[in-house]
Amino acid sequence: MHALSKQVLEKEPRAVARVLRLIDDRTPPFSDILRDLFPHTGKAYVVGVTGNPGAGKSTLSDRLIEVYRKQGKTVGVIAVDPTSPFSGGAILGDRIRMQRHAEDPGVFIRSVATRGHLGGLSRSARDMVRVLDAYGADVVLVETVGVGQDELEITRTAHSTLVVVAPGMGDEVQAIKAGILECADVFAVNKADREGVDGTVRDLELMIALGSEAMVAAGKRRGHVVHGGASAGASAGAGAGAGASAGWTPPILRCVSTRGEGIAAIVEGLERHKAWLEGSEAGRARRRARLAEEVRDGLREALVEAAVHELGPRIEEAVRKVDAREVDPYTATEELVAAFRAGQVKPS
């Protein structure tokens, strides 16, 4: 066992920080450490926290930490910032709100910036969650900045996803609704003392109702596509319904994070979702599906990494040939795959 792995298991916070940095940079011996730690994982409850910027995710996370700490639970936080250089400042400001827990040894907070590609980010988040799990965190919060497709993917590393919405930000429910039903397990309507909160709650209720219908309709349309010949107009919609339509309807819970109101009910809503995941066939199926997804994602990334590493100069050569129209890109790709499989190339 690697010395760092041992230190993580001995609850040495500086070792955790170092391991998370290694994972962020994909620097050896990060994978050896992950292997060491894996048998010690599986105990933490992982909550994804997502929602539009300005909805109050950080303040709510801060309050969640407070409630969990009062329950005697240790908490880890991974804050994922898929930022462009433009917005860096504002988001670092957000993070600071949670820093009052920085002195508490039962809380471990870590910010991670996006590095390169998306798949890499959700993989890193998943690995970092495992480290905090092995370190002994009872709860791990994975907080993302927005609710784009990218962030939705990161929340798939969580057991439960909390979507934070606030009234008075215009069309926020409209703006987030694409994909949200597949991802939300609990809705927190934050800033519930503001005007417009009833409208926001109604919008969410309507969205859940319409969403289920729309998904049924999409299913029918898909059916039509299969039997009646492909139609470019038909929407995919596959994979939808992890929430409402599969036996779990996301509760809509009001809170005022700045005053700490309604937070206990959110923790309770999450606990109910956790119980559903563990106790129902649908919940267990979802857990297995996510694990399968991880193995497939890992396979994809490992293959590509190995191929790019080993094929390096051959890829450049293929690009030159395609550019010169000596070969088409489809044939070029096939030849690269064949070379990789046949091991005609040596690691450089």
Next chain:
Amino acid sequence: MHALSKQVLEKEPRAVARVLRLIDDRTPPFSDILRDLFPHTGKAYVVGVTGNPGAGKSTLSDRLIEVYRKQGKTVGVIAVDPTSPFSGGAILGDRIRMQRHAEDPGVFIRSVATRGHLGGLSRSARDMVRVLDAYGADVVLVETVGVGQDELEITRTAHSTLVVVAPGMGDEVQAIKAGILECADVFAVNKADREGVDGTVRDLELMIALGSEAMVAAGKRRGHVVHGGASAGASAGAGAGAGASAGWTPPILRCVSTRGEGIAAIVEGLERHKAWLEGSEAGRARRRARLAEEVRDGLREALVEAAVHELGPRIEEAVRKVDAREVDPYTATEELVAAFRAGQVKPS
């Protein structure tokens, strides 16, 4: 050569429609046809059209078609709808605006819905562009619905990307700015007869100015990361600056698409960008970089497809073992990669 390939080269529109459908569904013999057609491609000028919903992309595309047709050029349009089931209707409505060209044999319009994963969508878009190129389109417009990360990726299949913005939609420049500088080659400020247009233009100018500075700053921060130890707070920003900082500053051009005003200037702005791509070292480097990206993307997808196809039951077995904690996911993945490379598995 496949019969359908021949028909496409003989400018048979029904054959084109059929081939595009095969590509959309990844159904054989789509790849044979792509191989047949590739030597006949490389002539079309490909323009990505993107921007927030409501900015008037379809109306502007319609006007662009008009200008190009008056120049005697043939035009192909691929409209990509990465829609959730919720918004399908509205977007199909949008498409109808371009249908007045449906009777013109010099115009070919095709809508494509998102199927499954994102990488697949930009690959499909790229392949469809090639078909329209081989069919003889002088200009191909690739129009996307929004400006999320997904859509940005699709615009990378284009030579030039036109970003459409309209005033009076609130924070639209704020909303789209993440990633936009890397992607925009020309800005069209549509609905320029509306109040607030000067503010929108100023916002864009400021964004371009700030963006260049922010990118320089990000570069410095990256430098710091390399020399002073990794810092999770630093933003990536890699790959930025395909626009402004690499010798091309995106022009900001006003138009009123509904009245056809300012469209000629946009076509001219695009022509200037095309000339820059062809005539400057930076432009040629960008073209080569995109081609390299395509070959790498293709390699990635081909590898994953082959592996998932051949490893099928072994993947399920690995998932079961990880679930039972008999093996960690990292070792499981490695074993799958090794099995794939060693050809220990037969195509099912």
